[in-house]
Amino acid sequence: MPETNALRSGHETSFVPPASPHRIRSRIGTDLAGGFYPAPHRYEVYLSPGCPNSLRVTITLALLRLSDSIATTLIASPGATSDATASLRRAYEATWHHYDGPLTVPALCDRWSGRVVSNHTPDILRDLAVRLADPGEPSRPRLRPAALAADIDAVHAFLADLPAALAPLDAALAPLDARLASGPFVLGGELTAADVDLWVALVYLDDRDADAAPLAARYPRLAGYVRRLRSHPAFHRGLALAAGQGGR
Numbered sequence: 001m002p003e004t005n006a007l008r009s010g011h012e013t014s015f016v017p018p019a020s021p022h023r024i025r026s027r028i029g030t031d032l033a034g035g036f037y038p039a040p041h042r043y044e045v046y047l048s049p050g051c052p053n054s055l056r057v058t059i060t061l062a063l064l065r066l067s068d069s070i071a072t073t074l075i076a077s078p079g080a081t082s083d084a085t086a087s088l089r090r091a092y093e094a095t096w097h098h099y100d101g102p103l104t105v106p107a108l109c110d111r112w113s114g115r116v117v118s119n120h121t122p123d124i125l126r127d128l129a130v131r132l133a134d135p136g137e138p139s140r141p142r143l144r145p146a147a148l149a150a151d152i153d154a155v156h157a158f159l160a161d162l163p164a165a166l167a168p169l170d171a172a173l174a175p176l177d178a179r180l181a182s183g184p185f186v187l188g189g190e191l192t193a194a195d196v197d198l199w200v201a202l203v204y205l206d207d208r209d210a211d212a213a214p215l216a217a218r219y220p221r222l223a224g225y226v227r228r229l230r231s232h233p234a235f236h237r238g239l240a241l242a243a244g245q246g247g248r
Contacts, residue, residue: 022101022102022104022119023119023120024095024096024107024116024117024118024119024120025118025120025123026116026117026118027117027118027123027127027131028043028117028127028131028132029131030131036110036117038131038132040069041069041070041071041111042110042111042112043070043071043108043109043110043111043117043132044070044071044072044073044108044109044111045057045061045070045071045072045073045106045107045108045109045124046073046074046075046084046088046103046105046106046107046109047072047073047074047075047105047106047241048074048075048076048105048106049074049076049241049242049243050242051105051106052200052201052204053105053106053121054105054106054241054242055200055203055238055239055241055242056121056125056196056197056200056238057106057121057124057125057128058072058237058238058241058242059196059199059200059234059235059237059238060125060128060129060143060193060196061128062233062234062235062237062238063140063141063143063191063196063234064128064129064132064133064140064141064143065133065134065137065140066128066132066133067237069132070128070132071111072241073087073088074241075088075103075105085103088103088105088107088109089103090114091107091109091114091115091116092107092116094113094114094115094116095115095116096116104119105119106119106121106124107119108124108127122156125193125196126144129143129144129193130144141190141191141192142190142192143191143192143193143196144192144193145190145192148187148190148192148194151187151194152187152192152193152194152197155186155187155194155197155198156193156194156197158172159197159198159201162201162205169205170218173218173219173222174219176198176219176222177219177221177222180221180222180224180225181221184228186198186225195229198225199225199226199229199235200238202215202222202225202226203226203239
């Protein structure tokens with residue numbers, strides 16, 4: 001799931017992977033003196049409608065109940081988001097002297113310093129779950145429990161390598177469908193970051209394979225899984241963002 005170049009100097013949205021020199025990969029940490037440490041209302045995340053990684057971040061924010069403490073700004077068309085685009089460009093320029101590269105989203109930004117913390121989605125998602133979520137809130141899911149961290153990363157890597165051709169894709173989905181026979185979620189009885197990854201991949205998969213048989217006809221368990229999570233408030237909020245609604 002490559003990051004998205006949302007806008008280049010204010011032009012229309014273009015979903016292409018950024019060049020690697022434009023990757024910014026600072027981290028949130030409790031041991032960074034004077035650095036990016038966790039604090040309520042310190043951070044802002046820039047997202048884009050129609051971007052799978054933005055959908056993953058939105059769902060994660062909602063699941064962890066971080067939507068009120070981390071601001072969300074949508075980068076859409078130039079006419080609707082010129083202020084947001086200018087704000088994001090200032091953050092990139094504050095981070096990288098004379099920055100003239102793409103404005104890549106998702107981008108996690110520090111409102112105190114005005115800098116981009118990271119535009120690498122896996123790092124952003126890990127820091128949301130491990131560093132910025134309130135561990136004392138009993139009702140929030142443990143999206144990255146230590147015992148399942150390796151399995152979560154394996155599911156993410158597997159989904160990132162899904163083949164484009166339909167026939168091998170069907171074969172690749174078979175083990176995921178089989179997993180759901182033994183539990184409600186992809187890694188068993190607990191909703192984790194692997195479910196966010198899988199659900200977003202499946203939602204976009206049906207769109208990509210519009211000329212093929214629907215997912216429900218090929219893999220009823222996976223289709224039922226998509227329907228069930230679609231009714232969850234956090235996943236429903238993510239779809240609203242994918243349609244260009246929400247954010248602030």
